[in-house]
Amino acid sequence: MIQVHKQLPHWDAAAPIVEVDGLSIAYRGRGGEVPVLHDVSFSLERGNTLTLVGESGSGKTTTAQALIGLLAANGRIVGGSIRLGGLDVTDWTPKQWLRLRGAHIGLVPQDPHNSLNPVKRIGDSLAEVMNLHRFGSAPATRRRVIELLERVQISEPELRVRQYPHELSGGMKQRVLIASAIAMRPALIIADEPTSALDVTVQKTILDLLDELREESGTAILLVTHELAVAADRATHVIVLKNGRVQEHGESAQVLGQPQAAYTRALLADAPALSAAVRTSADVQAQLASPQHAEPVVVVNDLVQVFSRGRGQGGLRAVDTVSFEVRRGMTHALVGESGSGKSTIARAVMAFQKPTAGGILVEGVDMTTASGEPLRQARRRLQMVYQNPFGSLDPRQSVHQTLIEPMRNYRIGSPLEREKRMRAALDRVSLPASMAAKRPHEMSGGQRQRVAIARALVLEPTVLVLDEAVSALDVTVQASILELLAEVQRELGTAYLFISHDLAVVRQVAQTVTVLSHGVAVESGITEDVFAAPQHPYTVTLLDAIPGRGARSLVG
Structure with missing residues (x-):
């Protein structure tokens, strides 16, 4: 030795x-x-x-x-x-x-x-x-x-x-x-x-x-x-x-x-992992049956995405026959580990990449075939908020420029009307008007993510795709962003496709969920039903890994 x-x-x-x-x-x-x-x-x-x-x-x-x-x-x-x-x-x-x-x-x-x-x-x-x-x-x-x-x-x-x-x-x-x-x-x-x-x-x-x-x-x-x-x-x-x-x-x-x-x-x-469920299965069933939420605004049907791995290696099936829908004014979550296919599906929904097979409808527009002006208009109603706001905001632009630019690109309103909508968007995400002069490096992570949400909201979208939008934030900042998103959904009826590996957050925000493993949807349904009685071993493994079991008995 x-x-x-x-x-x-x-x-x-x-x-x-x-x-x-x-x-x-x-x-x-x-x-x-x-x-x-x-x-x-x-x-x-x-x-x-x-x-x-x-x-x-x-x-x-x-x-x-x-x-x-x-x-x-x-x-x-x-x-x-x-x-x-x-x-x-x-x-x-x-x-x-x-x-x-x-x-x-x-x-x-x-x-x-x-x-x-x-x-x-x-x-x-x-x-x-x-x-x-x-x-x-x-x-x-x-x-x-x-x-x-x-x-x-x-x-x-x-x-x-x-x-x-x-x-x-x-x-x-x-x-x-x-x-x-x-x-x-x-x-x-x-x-x-x-x-x-x-x-x-x-x-x-x-x-x-x-x-x-x-x-x-x-x-x-x-x-x-x-x-x-x-x-x-x-x-x-x-x-x-x-x-x-x-x-x-x-x-x-x-x-x-x-x-x-x-x-x-x-x-x-x-802390989401220490919180109790915020809604029951019966509540969600009632929502799904109501005329307000009956219409699906996003329909994904048998989606397949295969990526080439080079000559002689065959294709990588990143998404394998996945189907789900997002109802108006409700939140559907995609959960799973890295490599499960979550972000690949998000990119296909946004029409950033063309799927190998399957269909994607956003308010009736086929995102797999749309191009030119129809696709451009569809994207106005379909906005995305990314995980890292520092990377998704232009460091050279002020908040004012960041929020005005999408409205100018879509020729929305006069300059005066755009200013009003810009200030209204800042107010909606609880940021003061003085924030308009700042650039990303002058703001905290939570403030930057609020700006990213405001940028998406100025176009008054029907659907927001939230790709790990709160996973990089401290717990209190995360809680404030989640409350903000809930308020926006209540006021505007915006639908959310919420992508996350954090099941504790998903339980808090999403009415329905699809669990993904290696590109396959292994379980789907009302979130509380999936949490209370998971049917697939992979879902059980994810739920068992949520931290905080030691404290739930103490704080409960």
Whole structure:
């Protein structure tokens, strides 16, 4: 057995893994230093999981970065102290941190797609941290790499070590990052939103793996997340942060079962995974039978989409004979994991791509054959809101230009009338008129998504296609956007085709649902019926993976 080279003077295995006392951090800006973390204190013992919960800007990631010596160049500790394994690391230099990172602390970053070197093979990336800490000979290191890949349940590890990151799925890349984090058997793993970009079933697998590592080796885990449902399932202790200040701190059962802070109660109230059903099956049946909702505005019939995979490889059947309809003024959801065909169907409905077979009618217009002016007019009544508002808004345009442009393109009204509709659209999405002068980089994520919705609404569409439109938002911002969409639907009778991998959100917003797996509709019906009595094993798996079961009994 090779002895891992990880000795560090004065590391005390009997001391708490983490001791943070009165930590305050500031970032330098043009106007001087801006405090972002204020007097934060906590400790983390061996074998426990401490979760930092809060919205963007709450100080979660800043705290985690300070604990591993990776604060941004313009950030500095202005008060308090950090002790790791009894070592005071508050004022450590980058050279000192190199001895600790990897050996005693492992990091699992948020974005698996941008965290691995794209020009390094997986095996070389994993070997790098071991070589840095003198793990052993090349053959021993290679054996350890294979062992690590097996440990994180990556299939065919002998093949994977020779592959590059782009050849792996998001879930597999995140497992590689976990393998790297545990390579030297660290005492502490810091996981910064490690599953926020992953499907719910992959998320469960990754979090299960971290739990197993904690139970087997006594590793302490600091889990950074904006999802209280994840904290409820995984944490022994919870810290709730807002604007860099601790709102609540204690054992997870206490914090989630009897929250003392108003902010914690608001987070719990806004978390879809912790909410009860908002409508019954009987309610939806009554809606479907009413004249107001009787007319289907989108009808998809036996849709097939086959993509070419190159000469001699045959076609990839991304969508396989899928049928559903969206009623006027109602919401139909498409749910499933990455690769299930959700976004492919959305693109076909929008006529961004021509399907291989099947029919798509939007208010009677055949989107598979329409072209020219009929297609252009159909798209006016069929608008789309994307997942990433920063990517879907032109960074060079002000909000005013963004909202005026579609009306000008369709020659709607006079300049004065367009101004009125622009202001009305901003008001409808609860944004002040002053927002019209701003550009995307001057707004928060929630504000940008409201602008994206306003842009779609200025054309007064009959149908909105919402492609993961709230999945990148914090829970309170997500809740406000969902309430906004509900208000718009009530006022304007807009129909929504809601695409999501988050079944908790779908249960909250959609009357009907289609569950997709590998392009096949495995289950379809009234949402509450599907949730209450799923008929297909895949649906059962998706529902079982929804986080928050541990807290529903506490907050229910």
